[in-house]
Amino acid sequence: MLSVCVAGATGWTGRPVAEAVLASDDLRLRSAVSRSAAGKDLGEVWGGAANGVPVSGRVDEALDGVDVLVDYTSHDAVLGNVLTAIGRGVSVVIGTSGLGADDFARIDAAAREAGVGVAAAGNFSLTAAMAQAAALLAARYLPNREIIDYAKAGKPDAPSGTARELAERLAEVNTPALQVPIGETSGYAEARGATVAGTQVHSVRLPSFVVSTEVVFALPDERLVIRHDAGSTPAPYVAGTLLAVRAVTGHTGLVRGLDTLLLMRDR
Known part of the structure; x- marks a missing residue:
């Protein structure tokens, strides 16, 4: 025991x-x-x-x-x-x-x-584990991605541990190449999110969310979204x-x- x-x-x-x-x-x-x-x-x-x-x-x-x-x-x-x-x-x-x-x-x-x-x-959570496993598999074939991290308004850390772990583990598969480097962004570069282990991560903090993590993969004319939502x-x-x-x-x-x-x- x-x-x-x-x-x-x-x-x-x-x-x-x-x-x-x-x-x-x-x-x-x-x-x-x-x-x-x-x-x-x-x-x-x-x-x-x-x-x-x-x-x-x-x-x-x-x-x-x-x-x-x-x-x-x-x-x-x-x-x-x-x-x-x-x-x-x-x-x-x-x-x-x-x-x-x-x-x-x-x-x-x-x-x-x-x-x-x-x-x-x-x-x-078991469903979050399955979402992460699916994202790691998808990253082998879909190198272009960004992560959106949703959490409650009072969450002090950004991104969430779920989103941060996902970005760092995806980096072990590959690093996305940006068509426009962050430093060359016109307007507000901060609007492109934080670069975490090579992936852009956007943290949304609003009432009604607990922790939701969404990774968006894309190729020309097609997208794959893998999302996990946690309850209350x-x-x-x-x-x-x-x-x-x-x-x-x-x-x-x-x-x-x-x-x-x-x-x-x-x-």
Whole structure:
């Protein structure tokens, strides 16, 4: 039985993930991390009966006897949390967005040196994984593309972790060639979006969106649009996160994308 620590266990996604770990037959929720609830019992923090899961204020205080850390915290805390866990020989599942390619390279090197596995996905929903796998396949044959990233008005990071991961993984297939280089754009070059790993990414922040990611591929006289829409609850991310928890200890180094884990499992 794997022992799990959930960082961000009182948060929007962290809580249902922690509840799912508690309810599973093959996982044990050994500890939780929440700065606002440090020193308390997690069940009581949730407003119910005590469940025997201690809450710490920092990740380094919660890793004793833990096999896998699940991080659903914030973009400013996640890198430190992940490197702390790796340094303690604990595998990690990263559900927090905000990390870039350089961060992931650093995480991969540290994980390989420590001999532990790390699984990271901008979106742990199964349908998002399928959309990303389809986009990676399409990119082999359709080199021209742009990404549109939709999220709620109050989302602080841009682009979303889903869109950023998609752009960086598409760069491993090829880099689009722009007919008009960004620097030669007339008017406002910013209107062409941000260049993320060679792909133009446009972030829309408006009420009513949660996270939607659209990649548009095009050839003369034809287009292919692959789009994933997330709903208003964290439910889609729970099953994929638990799948990653169960799989990550069987790997060494970084695995990016739930679709990658799924394909590895099915081979």
